[in-house]
Amino acid sequence: MSVVRRSRWSYLSLQQAPLLLAFVMLGITVAAYVLFFDLRLHHLPTAFAWDSTISNALPLVFVAAGQGIVVLTRSLDLSVGGIMDLTNSLAATHMHSSVPSMLLWSLIVLAVGGATGLVNGLLVTVGRLQPIVVTIATMSILQGLAAWVLPQPGGNIPASYTNILANSNSPLGLVFIGVVAVFWLLLRRFRLGIALYAVGNDAEAANALGINVRRIRTSAFVLSGIMSAAAGLFLAAGSSGGDATGGDSYLLASFAAVVLGGVSFFGGRGSVIGVVCGAGVVTLLVSVLFYANVNSFYESFYQGIFLIGAVLLGMVVTSLAQRRARGSLRRSRRRW
């Protein structure tokens, strides 16, 4: 005797409702972007407009992806902005326009991010401190270090570096977004990815199942550190220089992207793909507000309203989907 198994898609659509919603929201914001662009400039967005929007989005895509991984393990990383501060300052002060220098400093910067993540992770897991306490402290330390490395905004990023990481004349940025997506899809299918979810679902249970919870949680912080460092590189490349406070605004934006991306703050549910969409939404929203002629003074006001609206919508849609599914499940369940 065998049960009628429902199709894979019927489960996916239910379990991944927040992810689907993130796609829908991205679609809507893209449409709004096109609409307001056209209303304002009387033509559709040019290739250049698209390319520069995409490269603008890159720092947030990376930092939010890292944040998303940490949130999946039911934790949070407040130091991501600080890591971006330090790393973009380092790049702006040290990188020369020779290929070895660019490569070397990219790697050093990523290593700095990873090391910061490792410190965060060890303090949280071995030191048994609250993530919020640890990362708020490291954030502050990193901000101080950044100011020491680069007291005034400036420095220099080689033009060829900018051409690779922040090229507004080609859709190269899509490749980097693709890299994040593929990285995640692969990670999700390795033991580490599955363990990340397990820890986020229930750390105690994961431990009882033989998962090394400390190692997994530390890994999440390390990944977040590396991603934030990459975000710092994109930020430096995009502005052809450094700014020791340039990363600060990315902290809150990364949480906004995580929320819009449908990752649960209770851990264990959601997808980094959704977070990438969320980062797209947050970035596009700024452009939409600009073309809609909203005074940039009120920008954050509208962003906040939008965020709350989006989250509420997400909750309603998810609970509706669940209720429907539960009904059909009840009808189909065989009793013993």
Add this chain to the structure above:
Amino acid sequence: MLEAVDIAKSFGEVQALAGASFSLAPGEVHGLVGENGAGKSTLIKVLSGVLRPDRGQVFLNGRRVVVPSPAVARRLGLGTVFQELTLLRWMTVAENLLLDDLPRGRGGLVQRRKLADRAAAVLSSYGVESIDPLEVPDRLSLADQQILEIVRTLRRQPSILLLDEPTASLSAGQVDWLFAQVRRFRTEGGSVVFTSHRWKEVEELVDRLTVFRNGRDVATRERLDESEAVVLMTGRRLGEMYPPVPTATSEDVLLEVREVRSNVLDGVSFSVRRGEILGIGGLAGQGQRELFLTLFGARRAKGGEIVVGGQRRRIRRPKDAIRSGLGIALVPEDRKQEGLLLPLSVRDNLTLPVVGRFAIAGLIRRAEERRHVGELIARLQVKTTRSGSQAVETLSGGNQQKVLIGRWLLAGAQVLLLYDITRGVDLGTKHDLYKLVAELAEAGHAIVFYSSDTDETAHLCQRVLVMREGRVVRELAGAQVEPEAIVAASVMETAEV
């Protein structure tokens, strides 16, 4: 095979295990029985590497072993189904089942389709067809979650299986399934440790059993009849379970109910005097619950009068009941839903509604608060620390019940509505609760008592009202209050219709 010697484990001031020993013979099913809080689960957690014992030794096949982590326990051949489920709620059934043995393909990538297929095969090899591998446990029934947990443990083919209350949420048919699995496991040479609250199940399944009391093993037997088991588990005889019924002498009527109506209640009238325990009987679902909730103001009455201490009162919400002169308080069967703040301490739960009383100009006098709390904990015999700093959620159900009663006593309630307060409570704590009820009556409270166990009603109450279809159909008093009489009154009246 597996032997635990003199294991001790404390949580703060609570001593969960105080030198417990037991030994599992090869190829046997060994039952662990004892009241809630006797330490069974703690012992199982120690053996499974989840908890480190403070003292004591574990031997496996005659050799001393240390079990520092669940992973090590697994390697030693132990498979455990814990009392609290350890499923990952939002990961698929397949991932849950095969987490430690994921099918990998090229480059170590997990193969999703194969994962689902293999999980389905595993489930059906244990005769489980009703759980879909792509579903997430969050959306499975509690019973299915429990079954999944059992299959997950069996699949690893341990040589020793530890099952902590695996039947708590299973239906009769599912229990049969589990027993078949356990027996198959035993014939294949495995040994099993099994705990359950249902005596019948223990009798049916186990080859030997060890009785636990207060963190110690008190006896290991091959056969034990129920009354002897009660003595061993509680240290009391069955007949001594109930305290003598207090004799109500006062004529002082504290609560009078006249013709109360609601959607369910059809004109209920009665009165309770100071020092009286009035039982409400009848078959389940004849409006008893409605009556209690209505008197407490948690349901609206459609008509009738409630007279508290000689004065008519309107009770539209629980706040009215508590403030109605003498104070009416409800202690329901489900503590979790009715006002205990589970993560907070016993002390906070006791004093939260009245904390202002210990304050001078807004400053809480902690010493004063602690004194009251200490007295109350002693009087109610709550099994916790004297300072009351333990979180309520870590108490057993019966002790949570005592905390809720204590809160109402502190709040000064004189009329206590006790609705099925012993449901799911272990024998020893039941006994404490009976004694407490009798003492409260003697101290001058008026008590309205409902229990789904007619024996309790008969043994505790001076007077019993039998309800049917929202009405009181029979009043039994004095010598008439017998379990048989209550049952007869409930059943016969119903049968006549």
